[in-house]
Amino acid sequence: MNYGRELLKGNTDSLLLYLIDLQPTYGYRIVKELEKRSNGYFQFKEGTLYPALHRLEKDRLIRGEWQTLPNGQQRRYYYITRKGQQALAKRLAIWQDFSTAVRAIIQPETI
């Protein structure tokens, strides 16, 4: 088992919700943004992104909308919903608590 991959898998939804909450965006840009913000640490498997986005949409945490760009290209933009914002806030709070607890054990001097 790849521990890093499992960690990413467990937190994919939160990362997606966070990025979509920052600004409405589309699939390809999400992949790029994740790579950029994590300095290349998160090499997101591109194909797994869309099932994850559709799952979030089905759970009504985000909604997708086709938009035509000025150059005529179409992109499916995702917007976070109120339910998505609430879910994100809850997940971020849990993550902060978890992270603090882990640091308290392995790096107590930093707390």
Place this chain on the structure above:
Amino acid sequence: MANSISHYLNSFKACLNIDLAIKDSVAKELYTHLEDKSQELKETGLSEEEADKAATRALGPPELIAQQIYETHAQGSWQEAFFTALPHFLVALLFASYYWQNIFCISLVLMSTVGIAIYGWHKGKPMWFFPWLGYYLLPVIVTGILLIYLPQGWGWIAALIYIPLAVFVLIYIVKQTTRRDWLYASLMLAPIPVIFSWLLSLGTGNEFLMDNMWMARLQRAAPWVAITFLTLAAATISFVRLKSRWSKTISLLIPPIVILALISLANRGNVDFRGWLILTLSLLAFTSPAWAQRLGYNIRKGENLCEAKGSR
């Protein structure tokens, strides 16, 4: 659209058995992704062909994405599950309450079935529509069987005229449904073997046209009939709620086969040759979409990436 991208999207669409509108939208979304990725790779100096190939490789196997998208969209809500199973519940209720002989109740259920089936047809045939369509088609099939049992040879003459027409209509509808998803065809046909096994195991020959004993036997068996339809309803709810295609298949195919086998074995003395023939045919009809799918796979072997890798 470049060849490798086009081939990729065709494979993806071939693997994905969901509503056409959703399928097209997801395929379009993947296309825009591949277009962006390919453009980025071309800017690094790759040729168009190389860039397209690299873009499709980076996105991953199309059948895997299709499977994951299917699992996202194939699971219906509890509301949807209940509405899909509702016709089975109504039939169970008719028998549990002994109102199956009440012409008003039967007409009400029949009219609701027709109305909801027509509504579902106009709503783009969602998943919940198919069991309603199955009950909508039932009178067509039952009429054909009753014709066989008309007395003094007249039955066969009437049946020879009626049955080919009914079979044509039935095959046409099953074929159209199988094109969408063979599981929906079996979902539609699920009540047929169960109804036939009850119909034929309670009396031999033309008893159920002529004999009041047959009605009395059905009246006695009514609670068991209700239980079998409740089992069908439970199987339908599982079918809608489950995510993976494999578990959906098991939940849909096994209960009607087991019910048919149990009823037929319990009443084997009452089933005549024509009865067994009809039961066998109804079982074949119920499982035919699965066989058709399998046959389609053999014919197209090598063309359909999704089937070849058994990703469903």
